[in-house]
Amino acid sequence: MIPRSTYQRMLGWIGRITLICIVAFLILPAAVVTIAAFNDKPILSFPPQTWSWRWFARALAYDDFRHGFFNGLIVTAWSSTIALFVGAMFAFAIDRYRFPFKSLIEGILVSPLVIPHFTVGLGFLxxxxQVGLSRGFAVVVACHVVLVLPFVLRSIYVSLKNLDQSYELAAASLGATPFRVLTTITVPLLLPGLVSGWLFAAILSFNEFTASLFVTSQRTQTLPVAMYNYVREFADPSMAALSVMYIAGTAALIAFATSFLGLGKVLNIEQTH
Amino acid sequence: MQAIPTIEQNEAAVRFDAVTKRFDDVVALNAVSLDVQTGEFLTLLGPSGCGKTTLLKLAAGFLGPDAGAISINGRRVNELPTYQRGIGMMFQNYALFPHMSVADNVAYGLKTRRVPKPERQQRVAEVLALVKLTGMERRMPRQLSGGQQQRVALARALVINPTVLLLDEPFSALDKSLRTSMQVELREIQRKLGLTTIFVTHDQSEALSLSDRVAVMSEGRIRQLGSPVDVYRAPTDQFVATFVGDNNKLRGRLLSVGDSDAVIELGSAQIKVPSERLAKLEKSAPVDLFVRPEQFCVVSANEPSAMTGHVVAQIYQGGHVDLQIECPGASRDRLLVRSAGDQAVVRWPMGATVGVSIQPGGCAAFPAE
Incomplete structure (x- = not known):
């Protein structure tokens, strides 16, 4: 039999190697795309022979991408904010009240997790x-609200579950009306959950492609749709350059949220028992 | 404090009138009636699930009764929401708002009452001085020790001049030495302010040491309401006798029942007890006799005594010694005998055969269960 220590050391090494492989596998696509973005030639190839920043300039200057980016911001801002309010209200109702068909309603609210995005997009289309709505922003926003709502709902619901109700009772005992309790105690204490729920919704909405393909028009197309339309015609590294900017932008946003909004700090509310 | 015109002399500060509360099929409170007098420190004592916390929540308005009426200062509050009741409440975990400083926590109840800022600051400073936390205004709750957090919670409840102070096991999170000093301090402040206080605890020694009156609760009912001395010395039923303080339960036999006293035979001894709860019993019926550990007297085996046994354990407590004595003839359980001072350690060593007698007075007896 192998001595215990050698056996354990082997296990440790196997574990480490496995971990490295998994991490490498996870970042592999992003790494390949990042390297491909710096190719000087107008083809998507790997690895590049000559290097350049020019596809970044091209991506930034391309009209469809610019419009797609700003359209995406509009859709994302509206849809994640609406989803935040709707999700917060549902989360409250589910956490605090008992009502008939509660589990059914809960099921319907999280159903977009099982219904494919293209089904939702097609349905909205x-x-x-049918109702004669042109494919304007309203339809895109409505579609995105449905898609991101389950995630927002879950995020807020979990925060609510973890919120010690004695804070709210204490505030009520000190003479605070329900509205005052909500604004001075509940919402501030839920803020980390609300912010992370909103952020998660925003990232999902901004990246959403499948359903957006159905409900957007040339005028309202979001960035992923614009990118799809681009690759149908061209195959140059500007797509890759855009991807790199995408990743960098999202990462910066999350880093900002974590450090400047103090998500980590606020989340770390000390329990007194 | 504003005077409420309908208030009568000797009106109870808080009155529960046949209050019933159910949770689904479980009856948490069964037609409980209780008057809490103005300025009194009343303790609701009982094991978990006895309904004491439910009663407190009903007073606070966190729950509504299914039947019966609750009134505060003569005003029916059944339908009055918590925020209009003017109560002060201290929670088991203190429930200090984690996102507010000490000063903001304490000022919260004044802000909801729209007290102008200069007065607010003054009252916060005063109450923080009262609980000895001057200088801590800007600290956050997580930067405070357990004892300090409790003082903030108390200050926050006191600053609004509550009509009644409700305390939900506030000392359970503190270590023992800190607990005692906080208890004394709380009681001093409560006396000084003449504040009607309802205190919930499962700790019987806490209840005995702090209260003007104790309501011992079990299974949704008040089993006994009385002063700590009453509850300790004259329990009204077996539950109270067992739950409050240490007690020895012995099986005896009823010898005779008089108007006020009954005589119970236990081994070779005859013990006089109040006859109140034995009146209906036949002569020579079995009774359960409850004897406090300090009412036993250990004597040499050859002296006349109620029973004989031998010492099986010595628990030295500094100020007193607890002896466990096995008396096979008198009880299946070991007797707990408390001897003041520390002489018992030497005098009654382990394994010694001893006689145990019972000092007259202060025993309670009930029909055998």
Whole structure:
């Protein structure tokens, strides 16, 4: 039999190697795309022979991408904010009240997790055509609200579950009306959950492609849709350059949220028992 | 404090009138009636699940009763929401708002009452001085020790001049030495302010040492309401006798029942007890006799005594010694005998055969269960 220490050391090494492999596997696509973005030639190839920043300039200057980016911001801002309010209200209702068909409603609210995005997109497309709505921002926003709502709902629901109700009772005992309790105690204490829920929704919405493909038009197309339309015609590294900017932007946003909004610090509320 | 015109002389500060509360099929409170007098420190004592916390929550308005009426200062509050009741409440975990400083926590109840800022600051400073936390205004709750957090919670409840102070096991999170000093301090402040206080605890020694009156609760009912001395010396039933303080339960036999006293035979001894709860019993019926550990007297085996046994354990407590004595003839359980001072350690060593007699007075007896 192998001595215990050698056996353990072997296990440790196997574990480390496995971990490295998994991490490498996870970042592999992003790494390949990042390297490909700096190719000087107008082809998507790996690894590049000559290097350049020019596809970044091209991506930034391309009109469809610029419009797509700003359209995406509009859609994301509206849809994640609406989802935040709706999700917060549902989360409250589910956490605090008992009502008939509660589990059914809960199920419907999280159902977009099992319904494919293209189904949701197609549904909204048919619906919009039926009621004579043009494919404007309203339809895109509505579609995105449905898609991101489950995530927001879950995030807020978990925060609510972890919120010690005695804070709210203490505030009420000190003479605070329910509205005052909500604004001075509940919402501030839930803020980390609300911010992270909103952020998560925003990232999902901004990246959403499948459903957006159905409900956007040339005028309202979001960045992922614009990118899809681009690769149908061109195959140059500007796509890769855009991806790199995408990743950098999202990472910066999350880093900002974590450090400047103090997500970590606020989340670390000390329990007194 | 504003005077409420309808208040009568000797009106209870808080009155529970046949209050019933159910949770699904479980009856948490069964037609409980209780008057809490103005300025009194009343303790609700009982094991977990006895309904004491439910009663407190009903007073606070966190729950509504299914039947019965609750009134504060003569005003029916059944439908009055918590925020209009003017109560002060201290929670088991203190529930200090973690996102507010000490000063903001304490000022919270004044802000909801729209007290102008200069007065607010003054009252916060005063109450923080009262609980000895001057200088801590800007600290956050997580930067405070357990004792300090409790003082903030008390200050926050006191600063609004509550009509009644409700305390939900506030000392359970503190270590023992700190607990005692906080208890004394709380009681001093409560006396000084003449504040009607309802205190919930499962700790019987805490209840005995702090209260003007104790309501011993079990299974949704008040089993006994009385002063700590009453509850300790004259329990009204077996539950109270067992739950409050240490007690020895011995099986005896009823010898005779008089108007006020009954005589119980235990081994070779005859013990006089109040006859109140034995009146209906036949002569020579079995009774359960409750004897406090300090009412036993250990004597040499050859002296006349109620029973004989031998010492099986010595628990030295500094100021007194607890002896466990096995008396096979009198009880299946070991007797707990408390001897003041520390002489018992030497005098009654382990394994010694001893006689145990019972000092007259202060025993309680109930029909055998």
């Amino acid at each position: 048919i619906l919009a055509a």
